[in-house]
Each structure stands twice: as C-alpha cells, then as structure tokens.
Amino acid sequence: MSKSGASRRQTGRVGQLLFVAQQAAQALAIERLEPLGLSPRAWGVLSTLAESGPLTQIELATTMAIDRTAMVYLLDDLEQQALVQRIRSPQDRRAFLIHLTPGGQDAQRRAAAALDGAAETLLTPLDEAERRHLVDLLATIAAHWQQFSATQPQPSATQPSRTKQTAPQNQAPASPRAPRRLATPRDRRPRL
Numbered sequence: 210m211s212k213s214g215a216s217r218r219q220t221g222r223v224g225q226l227l228f229v230a231q232q233a234a235q236a237l238a239i240e241r242l243e244p245l246g247l248s249p250r251a252w253g254v255l256s257t258l259a260e261s262g263p264l265t266q267i268e269l270a271t272t273m274a275i276d277r278t279a280m281v282y283l284l285d286d287l288e289q290q291a292l293v294q295r296i297r298s299p300q301d302r303r304a305f306l307i308h309l310t311p312g313g314q315d316a317q318r319r320a321a322a323a324l325d326g327a328a329e330t331l332l333t334p335l336d337e338a339e340r341r342h343l344v345d346l347l348a349t350i351a352a353h354w355q356q357f358s359a360t361q362p363q364p365s366a367t368q369p370s371r372t373k374q375t376a377p378q379n380q381a382p383a384s385p386r387a388p389r390r391l392a393t394p395r396d397r398r399p400r401l
Contacts, residue, residue, distance in 0.1 A: 230331075237327040246290070247320055250275065250283055255292065255309065255317040263306040265298065271355070292316050 220226065238249040247255075253273050258264065264272065270280035284307060287293040292313035295305040309317065332340050 234331055241323040241327055245320055252320050255313055258309045259317045263308045265304045
C-alpha cells in the first residue's frame with residue numbers, strides 16, 4: 210500500500226521545510242515574471258532598489274545574499290536592458306551606486322503587479338494573522354543572519370588559497386562586510 214501525500218509524516222527539519230517553501234515561491238515567481246523578461250533575482254534587485262534607494266554593488270549583493278561576482282553579471286544584464294544605471298558614488302569615487310532608471314521603476318511596478326497574487330497562492334493555508342506572523346519571523350531570521358554573517362571573516366581574508374600566494378605579513382587583514390538590514394515591506398504584506 211503506497212503512502213498518500215496526506216498520510217505522510219511531515220518533516221521537522223527547518224532547512225528542508227524552508228527549501229520546499231522557497232522552491233514553491235521560486236516556481237510561482239518564474240511563472241509570473243518570465244512573460245516580463247525578468248528572473249526572480251532581477252526582480253529582487255529592482256524591488257530592493259525601489260524599497261531602499263540606491264546601493265553600491267557590494268551593499269546590494271550583501272542585502273540580497275548573492276555572490277558578488279554573480280551580482281556583477283546580473284547588474285550588467287539589467288544595465289543592458291536600461292533598468293538600472295551605475296553612477297559613481299560622491300562619497301567614494303571608487304564605488305558605484307546602482308540606481309533604478311525610469312524603465313526600471315516601470316518594470317518593478319509591472320512585476321509587483323504580476324506577483325501580487327503569488328503570495329496569496331503560496332500562503333493559501335494560512336489566515337491573515339498567521340501570514341503576518343510568518344513574515345515577521347522570516348524577517349527576524351533574515352536580519353539576524355545578515356548581522357551574523359557580516360561579523361564572520363571572509364574565507365579569502367582568513368584562509369589562503371592553495372593556488373594563490375599568501376599576502377605579505379605586514380598587509381592589513383580584509384575588513385568584514387558592513388552589516389546591512391534587509392529592506393522589508395512597510396505594510397508587512399507577504400511578498401514573493
């Protein structure tokens with residue numbers, strides 16, 4: 210006799226449950242964003258910039274928990290689509306601030322509208338209070354993890370690579386990433 214989905218025992222492994230929920234959210238986002246020519250990561254950049262304002266590439270990568278190299282390629286693509294623009298930072302001429310263009314603002318609004326019902330679909334089994342509570346809990350975990358990871362040394366700063374020579378003894382160690390709070394929706398509505 211095969212086990213039906215209803216009779217299976219649910220796992221208590223938090224990582225597995227978060228992974229399954231993330232996969233469901235990702236599938237819904239892809240389904241709704243593809244017709245607009247956006248990926249979920251591109252949507253993440255546009256919505257983060259819309260909520261937070263201009264950020265440096267490093268701040269954006271840290272806020273979104275995306276590898277810095279991957280962020281460069283993602284921004285190159287968004288810049289080619291005229292959705293974002295790199296502008297030199299007036300505070301640090303070596304850094305660029307990433308700004309939404311008018312086209313990027315329009316794409317962000319269209320994508321937000323397309324995703325409007327996705328959170329509703331994903332969170333169907335939860336009532337309104339449970340949804341708000343889930344968003345609050347996830348925001349707390351994300352903020353804690355961001356703060357925690359910002360205090361951890363970068364692997365390249367503490368562990369020399371086997372293929373690279375180590376830095377001279379008198380060179381200062383690399384500083385850890387600056388902590389950055391995740392942008393959270395003002396009204397705390399569930400979003401994808």
